Amino acid sequence: MVFQLTCGFNTIYWKHGDSSAISAACAVAGAITAALESLPPLDIIRISQEAAFLGRKWGKPSTLPDISELIEQAYESIKHIPTDDYEGLYLSLNNSVGIKREACFLVPIAIAIAIHSLDAREAILIATNMGNDADTTASIAGAIAATIHPESLPGDWVDAMERKNNHQISELGSALIKQREQLKSNECILYDKEGIKAHPNCSDCKGWMRFLYEYESKK
Template sequence: MPSIARVPSVPAPGDAAELRARARGALLGLAVGDALGAPAENLKPSEIRARWGRITGYVTDRPSGTDDTEYAIFSGLLLARHGSALTPAHAEAAWHAWIADRAEGQFRGAGFSERGTLENLRRGLAAPISAQHRHAWSDGLAMRAAPFGVFAAGRPAEAARLVAIDGSVSHDGEGIYGGQAVAAGVAAAMAGAPPITVVASALAVVPDDSWTARSLRRAVAVAHRGERAVRSAVVIGGYPWTDLAPEAVALAFGAYAAADGDFKEAVLTAVNMGRDADTTAAVAGALAGATQGESAIPEEWAAPIGPARGSCLPSMAGHHVLDVADLLTPEVEEGVALVPGTDLEPATDLVRETDPLRHNAWPPPDPTVFVLAPDQDEVRP
């Protein structure tokens, strides 16, 4: 694996408020991008223009996050519970307890990669075999990767390591690489890295010769020419599936680079490129939200984002992305360093109330202590 791009260190204890603001910006940004992009999903730019002109805000009366937001909450709660001690067995158990062994919502597990994973888990297959299905290359891991970057702020390699563990249940190959690129990029942005370093951090954790890396490089190389150039550089024309991780992740980073990290521009660029617009806008929103913080998100976009409705994952109903952001960036007492090995507060009431992995109240009599571990027009792919 290539060497990791140099990023600023995690903000010092005195900057804990800044770290929290970036975390909330990343996950609220994800939900906002998801809600803004959902109506444009699977559309071409020409179809978007025919319906709405250029999308500049919500185009539905009740904007809401989709499966992208609910799966991000799922991964955020899983990470809040296990931290850097996360294992594939933990992730697999969560898939069973929170999704596979329960009645599903109206989205029935959502995308093709999730459907394939659930079918395999219900047949008794375990990770990583559970990820052996036709859509292991989808952007289903990328859409839920931002929480890992929030948790591993300033540590792209750790973010990439953890998201791959989560992804081992549902994805393989390019699907894993897409998630790693997003997690590493958010981790760099969380530490205040400029957009060029955010992109470099994403590229550093995936193989240079991967489809994901090639698409990402093509996207950012033409980003200064705008969304049409970005789209032309990476979209596989005529291919029926829009949830290709190499394509969706590249479009998201291209939108982020074209906007030079500006939240509003990054998200709108992603939305108006169409394709898997809810996911590309969610990823662009997470990157830009981590870069600029919660205050950069327009209030009229943030206000409609409430607790998850559970349309896809009923077990996630009632959880809010901002609460998850707070879980992943615990309050730090004045004068106590947020450094590797520091004992942090157990989860807040959000997780304490009910832990779907247990049949009793959480935390147990011997509460888990969370610890931050050290770093360890058309083209062909």
């Protein structure tokens, strides 16, 4: 089975050019990609870790912690805690990873919450109750959980957001899925024996960084 991770390299680099920020973006892209392929939860975590590791090779060097390690730490710290125990979840995540604003802490927490809950509504509520940069954490956790179980995202929440912001999220999501399918068959993408080849400068790729690697499903 072949997966392709795509992230807006130019946008990420312009706004947050260090390797930790790019690693965080790749971790989210990896989790979403694995979820779109209907992989088991633990495989979603593993692929997000691999993507984070690959993304750290890009951008300005960072002294912040390795996101791929923090993803596992975050999930292990909460996997036995009931999802309605917000205080217990907060304490465990704060002790194991740290409830902070930096992406290297925020993204592992969001991924862990999404995998632990496997329900978009629940994931969003948990992340919101973690405090700090709660809107970002909730957005990421909700997006991953909703990719795993789309029916768990409350339609009235989506409608309310659209009325308030008019971001046309449904149309954007459909466009991204279509682009993803096109990228999966793009011959311009390179593949080497390490399973990864970035191709950010190609005019056909239009400055996007792409990851291509193989994964054998254990299902």
